[in-house]
Amino acid sequence: MGTWVHWVMYNIPAGSDGLAEGVAPEGTLVDGSTQGRNDFRRTGYGGPCPPGGTHRYYFKLYALDADLELEEGLTKPQLLDAMKGHVLAEAQLMGRYAP
DSSP states (O other), rough: OOOOOOEEEEEOOOOOOOTTTTTTOOBOOOTEEEEEEEETTSBBOOOOOSSOOOEEEEEEEEEEOOOOOTTTTTOOOHHHHHHHHTTTEEEEEEEOOOO
């Protein structure tokens, strides 16, 4: 089936040191972070719900060299395209989940 996008979040403030539990599915959050559309075609986080077996989930974080003026609701491909040429560093966390 390929890759499934569960969450798209961008414009996270540089001084942020984490996300609160239960982030509301709103376009722009109080701290200025912005959420895009996931593959469920919704804003916010869509949790794991694999049909069976163990699945891997990747969380990626990018440090950019500039603030990008981006609207709410971008998809992952749109965001990655807007970030081209601005990525200074990236980090990745992989977790596994099985029902």
